[in-house]
Amino acid sequence: KQEVTQIPAALSVPEGENLVLNCSFTDSAIYNLQWFRQDPGKGLTSLLLIQSSQREQTSGRLNASLDKSSGRSTLYIAASQPGDSATYLCAADSNYQLIWGAGTKLIIKP
Amino acid sequence: NAGVTQTPKFQVLKTGQSMTLQCAQDMNHNSMYWYRQDPGMGLRLIYYSASEGTTDKGEVPNGYNVSRLNKREFSLRLESAAPSQTSVYFCASSEPGAAYGYTFGSGTRLTVV
Numbered sequence: 283k284q285e286v287t288q289i290p291a292a293l294s295v296p297e298g299e300n301l302v303l304n305c306s307f308t309d310s311a312i313y314n315l316q317w318f319r320q321d322p323g324k325g326l327t328s329l330l331l332i333q334s335s336q337r338e339q340t341s342g343r344l345n346a347s348l349d350k351s352s353g354r355s356t357l358y359i360a361a362s363q364p365g366d367s368a369t370y371l372c373a374a375d376s377n378y379q380l381i382w383g384a385g386t387k388l389i390i391k392p
Numbered sequence: 393n394a395g396v397t398q399t400p401k402f403q404v405l406k407t408g409q410s411m412t413l414q415c416a417q418d419m420n421h422n423s424m425y426w427y428r429q430d431p432g433m434g435l436r437l438i439y440y441s442a443s444e445g446t447t448d449k450g451e452v453p454n455g456y457n458v459s460r461l462n463k464r465e466f467s468l469r470l471e472s473a474a475p476s477q478t479s480v481y482f483c484a485s486s487e488p489g490a491a492y493g494y495t496f497g498s499g500t501r502l503t504v505v
Contacts, residue, residue: 326496371435373434384433
């Protein structure tokens, strides 16, 4: 059974820092891995999707990597801004069903 | 704007009452999903519909029923609400095998008292 873990559960850093959020999964047989952002009381916004055949995806200041052999994905945020404060969720697509991590709550201090 | 629309956004029910959560997508996706999100936990799949005319149980289906009314619409029904069903419910859609992922609605915050 696929399990997804995100570490740390919470992170607070000063504005301008580069940071890395971690996601690990137990079953490497995934179709893709997706990163989402969730703002308090809001829905989920898709940030990046990495297909199983890909190693990374980039969008603006965000870069996500995927290493299926080690069961890990990382989300790199460059030059963090207060507007990046949110909860970041990763989800592994196994057999067309998403298995979710519990999220990392990120606070960027001005 | 294209996307997934959920109604209502908020609802308070008394224990034992019934209600239906509505979801519609206009992206011509084949697959649709209902998730619940509880504090400190990841999203959990309640039911999904891989294609029009099919529905399947997810991780936490007890106490819920679904209907895939047509390709656009996928509803979730609580027949007899219980306090344990207090949660935020999200509907999502996807096109399996596509390069993009899942699109989510904005959620329904349900409280059962």
